[in-house]
Structures are given as structure tokens and as C-alpha cells.
Amino acid sequence: MSLLQLQRTFHPVGQGAFYSEQFFNDKHDVVFTAVYDCGTTTNPLNSAQQTVTQAFPKTQEIDVLFISHFDADHVNLIATLKNRHKIKKVILPLLSQKQINILIALNEIKMIDVDIDLIKSPENFFNKGTVVIKIEGYSDDNIKNDINYNNEKSTIEIEDIKENKEYNKGNAFIFTSIKLSRIWGYIPYNIDSLFKYQDLIINLKNNGIVIDQLQDTDYIIEKKKEIKESYEKLKNSINDNSMIVYSIPFTKNKTFLGDCNGYGDGNGYGDGNGNSNNIPCIKYILYKYPLVTDIPAGCLYTGDFNMKRYPLAKIPFNTEMYKIGTMQVPHHGAIDNFDTNSVKQNFFYVVSYGECNHYGHPSACVIGSIKMKKGIPVKVTENKSSIFIQISNINI
Numbered sequence: 377m378s379l380l381q382l383q384r385t386f387h388p389v390g391q392g393a394f395y396s397e398q399f400f401n402d403k404h405d406v407v408f409t410a411v412y413d414c415g416t417t418t419n420p421l422n423s424a425q426q427t428v429t430q431a432f433p434k435t436q437e438i439d440v441l442f443i444s445h446f447d448a449d450h451v452n453l454i455a456t457l458k459n460r461h462k463i464k465k466v467i468l469p470l471l472s473q474k475q476i477n478i479l480i481a482l483n484e485i486k487m488i489d490v491d492i493d494l495i496k497s498p499e500n501f502f503n504k505g506t507v508v509i510k511i512e513g514y515s516d517d518n519i520k521n522d523i524n525y526n527n528e529k530s531t532i533e534i535e536d537i538k539e540n541k542e543y544n545k546g547n548a549f550i551f552t553s554i555k556l557s558r559i560w561g562y563i564p565y566n567i568d569s570l571f572k573y574q575d576l577i578i579n580l581k582n583n584g585i586v587i588d589q590l591q592d593t594d595y596i597i598e599k600k601k602e603i604k605e606s607y608e609k610l611k612n613s614i615n616d617n618s619m620i621v622y623s624i625p626f627t628k629n630k631t632f633l634g635d636c637n638g639y640g641d642g643n644g645y646g647d648g649n650g651n652s653n654n655i656p657c658i659k660y661i662l663y664k665y666p667l668v669t670d671i672p673a674g675c676l677y678t679g680d681f682n683m684k685r686y687p688l689a690k691i692p693f694n695t696e697m698y699k700i701g702t703m704q705v706p707h708h709g710a711i712d713n714f715d716t717n718s719v720k721q722n723f724f725y726v727v728s729y730g731e732c733n734h735y736g737h738p739s740a741c742v743i744g745s746i747k748m749k750k751g752i753p754v755k756v757t758e759n760k761s762s763i764f765i766q767i768s769n770i771n772i
Contacts, residue, residue: 378402380556384623384675384702384766389427390418390758391708391730391737392449395677396431397623399556408555410562412442412621412677412704415452417489418730418758427760428456436461439553440534442564443468444618444679446479448489463506465534467551468498469566469619470510470542475573477590478580484596487607499540510542511549511619513566531561552626557772563622563693567686579606618679618706620691624699625674625770633671633701633768671701671722673768678706683715702726702766705753709738716745726754726764 379402387394393413401407409432416424432438438461444450446469457463471479479495482488494501498508531550543549552561577587583602589595596603674696676688683706688694702724707713709727719725725746729737738755746753756762 378772380407380559380770380772382560382673382766382768382770384768385431386704386726386728386754386756386764387427387431388756388758388760388762389416389424389453389728391728391733391735392416392418392424392453393444393679393704393728394424394428394431394453395704397675398432399560406436408439408553409436410440410442410623411438411457413444413450413679414441414454414457415448415450416730416758417449417452418733421452423758424453425456428453429460432461434460438463439555440465440467440551440562442466442562442619442621442677443494444620444677444681445469446490446495447680448491450679451491451494454491454494458503458506463502465507465509465537466498466502467509467511467562467564467619469617470512471495474577474587477587478573478576481590481596481603482607484593485600485603487604507537508540509537510540511564511566512542512544513617513619531558533558559626559770559772561624561626563624563696564619565622565691565693566619567617567681576606576610579609582606618681620679620681621677622693622696622700623675623677624696633673633766671724672699673766673770674700675702675704676700677704679704680707680713682706682713683718684712687715688718704728705738705742707737708733708735709742710735711739711741714739714742714745716742716749719746719749719751721750723751724754724766725751726756728756731757731759 381400381404383398383400385396385398387396392415394415395412397410398406399408414428418424438457441454441457441463443454443466476495479488479490480492483490483492498510502508531552534551534553535555550561550563552558580587580603583599583606585599585602585606586595676697688697701722703726705714705725705727708729727738727743743753754764756764
């Protein structure tokens with residue numbers, strides 16, 4: 377029986393997101409690498425760029441890059457990543473032309489901060505040879521168990537995708553790899569808050585804006601006041617969408633985490649005496665999280681997903697949650713995006729945020745609810761010592 381070893385890393389980039397999973401064979405060679413998001417708004421940016429360039433050996437290829445959404449703090453380091461490594465496949469949300477036009481206009485007048493080149497044409501943004509895969513989003517009125525989901529029929533080996541492709545809603549696609557012996561896979565699910573765009577389109581039209589002309593910079597500048605007024609009437613940000621990704625084993629039995637290491641500076645969520653929720657750890661130097669109970673090795677990556685608006689129980693893949701023992705806390709621990717009722721005991725909740733961010737992230741309510749329900753909160757900031765790594769051994 378051979379062995380695969382999974383190394384999952386939550387990289388320290390501050391107010392942003394950069395997560396990776398590397399699979400090693402029994403000779404300790406990397407056989408597969410996946411990345412979820414790569415960006416930050418924490419300055420200085422060159423510090424985070426160094427984190428990206430030091431994440432993998434220069435010759436290492438990225439088998440798949442998942443992009444949750446197009447906010448700068450989730451994508452503005454991708455250029456650094458692609459300039460250093462060959463990225464074979466990119467999986468990202470599918471945007472309509474109207475959505476693209478609106479995002480371009482809002483970015484132009486500084487109402488949001490997104491990567492326009494990536495939004496306009498991801499096919500041109502990435503280097504030659506990168507295959508772009510777009511996932512159609514589920515809108516607010518059809519987040520429900522209405523999709524075809526079958527482990528066998530829906531499984532796609534990522535090596536078989538040779539050209540740019542779009543996948544429509546109505547089917548679940550589990551992306552795996554022959555390199556992983558089909559025992560581990562990724563399920564992307566794109567949450568698309570269309571109602572926000574629809575409300576904004578109504579506001580824009582009421583202010584005399586022609587949506588199709590929002591590709592024209594001169595037109596955007598001319599109508600800046602009207603566009604700004606239309607956007608400010610919305611209750612929430614337009615770009616609250618996110619493609620979440622379930623990273624899970626396909627083995628019939630649960631696969632458990634073997635080891636978890638994270639470095640801390642003494643200002644973490646421990647009690648200052650080397651304990652974090654009764655989990656022994658070395659005070660101020662090394663936070664080591666040995667298993668309290670068997671914690672499943674799967675992970676849920678959430679981007680800026682709104683768990684309050686879309687409870688995980690309503691998403692078709694809720695049936696796979698028993699394979700998951702780690703979650704990236706959405707939107708840097710913002711109180712409006714996290715469902716405190718979903719907290720599980722002995723479950724890792726990783727929150728990425730900038731230490732000096734002006735949003736108040738992470739919310740004390742979010743961290744408090746995780747601790748109160750005996751979950752395990754883990755902070756990852758721009759501090760290099762806050763890196764959090766999980767290891768799991770998988771028999772194949």
C-alpha cells in the first residue's frame with residue numbers, strides 16, 4: 377500500500393487570502409498542487425509578494441488555481457504567482473457581460489477595488505498554456521438541492537480538460553486528478569448574488585445610465601455622479617459573491633488530520649499559559665495543535681461567502697461536511713458573513729486578516745462564538761510566524 381501526504385498551508389499575507397494544498401508521494405516528491413485565491417490589501421505589498429515567491433520551489437507547477445471572486449484582496453498577487461510558476465488550470469466564477477460592465481464602472485470611479493484585466497479576459501490575463509474553466513453561479517432564488525450530484529458520473533479528471541470551458545449550473549462537478557489516484561477531489565460551488573446586480577441595474581436605469589455603455593471610460597467619467605448615487609443606494613457591496621470550494625477525500629473511510637502546526641507571537645487566541653481551548657501548545661513560540669479527537673482532513677474554502685444569507689445546510693454538498701474538519705472563516709471574520717450557529721466542536725476555523733485593518737476584522741463575536749462552542753480558532757495575519765500548516769497521511 378502506498379501513501380500520499382497532504383500538506384495544507386494558510387499563508388500569511390494579511391488582509392487577503394492565499395491558501396495551498398500540496399500532495400507528496402512516498403518519495404516526498406510533489407505530485408499535485410492546488411491554490412485557492414492569492415491576494416492582499418495589506419501594505420507593504422512587497423512583503424506579501426515575497427510570501428508568494430517563497431511558497432513553492434520555482435520549478436514547481438500549479439495544477440489548479442481556484443479564484444473565489446475578483447476583489448483585489450483575493451487576486452492581486454496572482455500576477456506574482458503566474459510570473460513565477462506555470463499555472464495549468466484556473467477555475468473561476470462565470471460573469472455575464474452586464475456584470476463585467478458594472479464592475480468595470482464601479483472600479484473606475486473607485487467604489488470597489490477589483491482586478492479589471494482579470495475580469496475582462498482571464499484567458500488573456502494568464503500565460504499561454506493555462507486553461508480557464510468558468511463555473512456558472514447559482515443565484516439567490518435557486519440555492520437548493522436541485523443539482524445532479526453523483527460521485528462517479530460527476531467526477532472529472534482535471535488532466536482531461538484540454539481547452540477553455542464553461543460549466544453550467546444544474547450539475548455538480550468534482551475535479552480530481554489521476555496524480556491523486558482519484559482519492560481526493562475539489563467541488564466548486566459558485567454563489568452569485570444576482571439580486572444585487574438587478575437592484576443596481578434598476579438604480580442605474582432610473583438615473584439615466586445605459587448599461588451597455590459602461591465599457592466606455594469617457595462615459596463612466598461623465599456619469600460618475602449618477603453611478604455613485606446608484607451604488608450607494610444598495611444596502612450591501614455588489615461583490616459579495618464567492619465560489620466556495622470543498623476539498624475532500626473520496627475514500628470510503630474518513631481521512632483524519634495527522635498533525636497541525638502554527639506559529640504564534642503570544643498574542644493569539646490561547647490563554648497565555650500555553651493552552652488554546654484546552655489544547656496543549658508551547659507558550660509564545662510554537663502553537664501546536666495535536667488532535668483532541670479525530671478531525672477529518674477535508675477543508676471548506678469560503679472566500680467572502682455569506683454564511684448567514686446562505687446557510688451551509690441548504691447547499692447540496694452539505695452531505696460532504698462529515699469529511700471536513702477545517703474551514704476558512706469567510707470575509708476575514710466579518711460579523712455579517714459568519715453563521716455562529718454552524719460552529720462545531722474540535723473544528724479548525726482559520727481566519728485571515730491584516731493586523732492593522734480598518735474594518736475591525738475579525739469580529740470579537742465571531743471569535744468568541746467559536747471559542748465558546750469549543751471550535752479551534754486560528755489566526756493568520758501578515759506576520760510570517762502566523763503561518764498555519766496541516767498534514768494528513770492518505771493511504772492509496
